[in-house]
Amino acid sequence: MNKTVDNWEPKIVAFLCNWCSYAGADLAGVSRLQYPPNLRVIRVPCSGRINPLYIVKALQQGVDGVLVSGCHPGDCHYISGNLVARRKFALLKNFLAYLGIEPERVQFSWVSASEGSRFAALIEKVVDEVKELGPAKKLVKKGL
């Protein structure tokens, strides 16, 4: 991974739920909305599938940012998977920030299947914020 500051580009992992956020990302594509190419998407059935450890492990693997996005409350294909997840995410977000991980490195959002522009704007924002922080160093495994 290229971490020299000159031409450094952050790498951001996005966990997207299949039914809303992944569809929102598809819609951004169909609408040809341009956003920065720093995202690497991992599709999951539901934001409820995301074990908080995935996020921590992603940071250990040296990604510069993690984005998790699911259906808006009420839209979940599995009725309430996102709501069960929301509690875990709220705690994790606070906890990692408390330990001194920059809060912008780990972000959570909701994007619906019709929100292509919200998706693009979200990526724009997350990438900008992570760029501002520079390469991730905390929690990163040595020797990467």
Place this chain on the structure above:
Amino acid sequence: MHKKAMVIGGGIAGIQAALDLGEMGVETYLVEKGPSVGGRMAQLDKTFPTNDCAMCILSPKLVEVGSHPYVTIVSNAEVLSLEGSPCNFRVKVLKKPRYVDEDKCTGCGICMSKCPIKIPDPYNKGLSQTKCIRIPFPQAVPAIPIMDKETCRYHLTGKCRVCEKFCEVKAIDFEQKEQVLELEVGSVILACGSQEFNASLKNEYGYKLFPNVVTSIEFERILSASGPTSGHVVRPSDGKEPKRIAILQCVGSRETQAGNEHCSAICCMQAAKDAIITQEHLPEVQTAIFYMDVRAYGKGFDRFVDMAKEQHKTRFICGRIASVESNPHTDTLLIQYITQEGIINREEFDLLVLSVGLEPSESSMDAARRLVVFMDTRGFLETNTFRPVNTTRPGVFSCGSISGPKDIPESVMEASGAASAAAALLGELQSKEIRFEYPQELDIRGIPPRVGVFICRCGINIASTVDVPQVVEYVSRLPGVKHAQELLFACAQDSQKIIKAAIEEKGLNRIVVSACTPRTHEPMFQKTLKESGVNPYLFEFANIREQCSWVHQKEPEKATEKAKDLTRNSIVKVVFAEPLYKETLDVKKEALIIGGGLAGMTAALDLAEQNFQVHLVEKEKELGGNLRHVHTTLKGEESAPILKALDEEVNKNPRIKLYMNARIREISGYIGNFKTVLDPPLSEIEHGVVIIASGGEEYQPKEYLYGEDDRVVTQRELEDMLNGSDKSKLSSLATVVMIQCVGSRDDERTYCSRVCCSNAIKNAIKLKELNPRPAVYVLFRDIRTYGLKESFYRSAREKGIIFIRYDKEEKPDVHKNSNGLAVDVRDKILNKTLAINPDLLVLSAGIIPNPENKLLSQFLKVPLDPDGFFLEAHVKLRPVDFATDGVFVCGLAHYPKDIGETIAQARAAAGRAATVLSKDTIEAEGKVSYIREERCNGCGACVEVCVYNAIELDTEKRIATINEALCKGCGACAATCLASAIDLKGFRNEQILEALEAI
């Protein structure tokens, strides 16, 4: 012939009917006049009262109906004629040219991006532009473009053909001609919907004259994130955010000068929804809704309106707009309106939204004429209250707003009900045999991964941005990859042959396709794998079009790098993939129906007609439930003969077993395999589905001297009197007062009981017909004669019945004085308190839930709503289902409703139940959760988070077990398990961690 049906109209009702029929094994043609299915729902932003994103819940249905093996979509087509008789119809369908070969087109959209001609976009109601050749909207099914001949440059001038030049699969066909298809079907469902009222006809509101006057459906597009302004709420004149919005109700509804007599049934809630959503977009916005009555008659509706008022600063003003003027400099609107107190006000607004009503569309009336089914004078299909999904022609059924304005859940209920009726007609016919012969599956145990990677160019969609050969070169060197190549269109038929040949030649046992979105194309490639003897789950998709080439068009190098990463990730995931097999579950083809009222009996007969054994349980000694107290319908149909006939039919039907005076002792099991103990006879019955039709009860008033004075009765008691022997007593009455909302819409029960307004009007008219002399007063809060019921409200007023509005805070005061009964009520229009001395006071007592619902909900592990009615899986699209498969609800158990709605919902429940019972086995999802017992602590967290009741806990062994047939594969259990004792197949922890490592 085998079971075949046709659904005409591809809106949400038609889609649901086609899907239900398909699931019941009926081969179904879904004929849609437009280029794609989806209907009006595809244009909505959110849906009330939960504010779900409409597209989020609709698009999975679109994909499902587009890929269902039993459903054939015939788009851009209309029906010309219907001949023959039920079970033997011949239909002529005119398929209009779209100038694109549907078989060749891959939906890549290049034609649309290259077409030089811009036209107003019908999907966005002309508020934005699209191309002359276009895919109607991004989620459209079928995703095939249509060319607008009228504006096409080639068609007009003979020059252009740009689309043809860029289409690599040669799908453009300028010479395409009309085609008449002749199809044979056994039954037909009409679901052609309705259209919006043309607001230009009400020119006093300035539509099309002033830029900042829009219709509700246009406003819906403005609110939508996928709309013309990407969800920025701005006014058309200057693109600025409005600060003051007026919404005017009943434009083209409830008035006969330029509009329609009927109420459009949906607009009140739509306005409340739009007000809420607008305020969420623009926190400072002030919205005023001008209304006649707030018709929040559905489940959760009143709470939703309260939310709009209290949390979203929405003013509800009872009054009409008299005139609209526009300031020519600012385009701000000066609105003059008259309140119910008769005060004339003038107020400025930045935007005026006209809540346009629904009316019969030309195309639905055409369809009705061609099919020779009767319409009423308004142009809606004629239906009988007791036969809500039947038309006047046998074998032809209907659903949705073609038979009157209605909202999504009612349309979906009718759709499932019509499907049930259509399938019942085809009862004895055999299902079409769809049997695919797949080769023996390759056993990959012990064989190292041999991955084949196919990178799609998608014409130039991917290849113009991503350097496809470079990606191929890169991935071919990755560990495990034995084959890598590019394809012009991975989804094309000849590409499937190439993939199959590579599997065979190189002994590939895992496949990655880097192309577009798995959401639409994954099933197709999985089928190719199956045909090559590779387990379909040894497949991964990388999305390098929607999520790469299309969104990084200006950064080809970075896009190429990203495409490499995404493909590499998918390779890692597929290397760690395992073959998966779907569990199957036998189905006991019998149904348990709880409740022998109208809903239960209707559902029982429908299922019995489809040859399923039914166990019907009634707690009373006779069938009929509340219907025994309803003597006539609003339309005047007598219910006694219907009840008698139903009772007889149920009693003599050999496939219906009756259990009278019986109660449920215990229910266990799950879809396909329930076991229930009844008492009596204290024996166990086995069944595959449960329908809850446990009904509701009339509220017993504690107010207004009820029970203390004989002159105070409920509507039900009045109806008994009107239809009984003591009719004569009624003829001597001089003054009758009716009070609405008794036990409804108060602090204890916040919901509207839905039927009381119509009931009061029905009885009031009857009283007047019996003897026109007495003064009849109806004291109401809002008259909720929604939809076609409005005409009876009008006729009641014409008959001299006096309607007086009262407020929740100022309820009528009932007491006794020297003159007998006295009712004081404040009349807001006259601004004084009226003192009435009725000799009969009739209370419109609401409907309350069956107190036994609670116990049933515990037995079946299905939820109740805050009011005590059963809470369905989804209030819009799954109105009779629960998250727990195999359990359905209908009738008053679900919410107060009238006879027609009860029957439609009962038939819907039967239809949904039949989709289960018609199968010998149920197939589970492939990607389901599984338990690693050696890790499981038996804590029970998974059981709690599973909404499908798919996990059970053996508390003694302290081990959880998963019923794969019930698991939907969401993975919430796996993420909640602290011991990682649950994992989700296809998305295993290992696969995800390895994929992370590969990033």
Place this chain on the structure above:
Amino acid sequence: MNNIEIKLKDLVKDLFAGEKIDVLIGYENGSLPLRSRPCFVHSAGEVDRLVWNSYCTNNLAVYLPRIFQRQEHKKEETPPPRVGIIAKGCDARSVVGLLKENQVIKENIIVIGMPCSGMIDPAKVEAALDGAGPYSCQGEVDGSLEVTTSSGEKKRLKREEVTAEACLECSHPLAEGADLQIEGEPKEACDERYEKIREFEAKSTEERWQSFVKEISKCIRCYACRQACPNCYCKICFVDQTKPRWIGASDELSNVMIYHIGRIFHQAGRCVECDACVHACPMDIDLRLFTQKLVKDVKELFDYVPGLSVEELPPLWTFKQDDSQSFITEP
């Protein structure tokens, strides 16, 4: 022998005499001063081993999941034992948590609530003696602890100054809802809590990270924190799992951090702040600084306090429609 201890022993003897329990988990004198240690008493005759004093620090609930684990390997099924457990407020709350998580058989447990006045932290005593070496303890007099240093000097230490952190901040000293209650004067509940957490929150991101690094760098991955925690009853801890391996085996710092993040996060909505992990840590890692943050957030976000009611669902097993989502990124 103090009054409470006498009452306790009488009560336990009665329980054995009435054949209400097969085993009692309690404390006996430890081999070091200022320390009592857990013990298992199997009959009335052994009851006199029991002690109750200010050094009964361990959370005894830690033994319950194993006691009630079904013995799959045994040929003959023996019925699960009936267990009595001596419980401070924190132990009792752990029992409630374990009941919710199905690790304890409700019919087979008798919780004996003790009037806990807070436990002495030996580390604080040592610190107060300024490294004066081995000592003995003469007990408590007038709210002070009397100790003798290695040099023979007698010292009085103020009780509050040597009371364990967890006890000073204890919100539930009384084992409410215990099956049996030993009468006495428990410590007053503390309402003013999380001051340290708030202070830490107020620091800069960088300072917090440095503190985290400093604390976790001490860790030798002995897992004593896990062994001492009543909630860490997993058959196979995530840190020991393979396929997938959540955490690399080396003591490279990021691995150690993820172990602690993971373990502490697993306590979310379950931790009763007993500090068993803190007391067990041989490297004096300030784990409380991290565990308590989650306790505080769980209370603030979900209004949930662990171990108070068996019926209430743990917060991560459920949700509310209107749960806070202020953490959601709005583009």
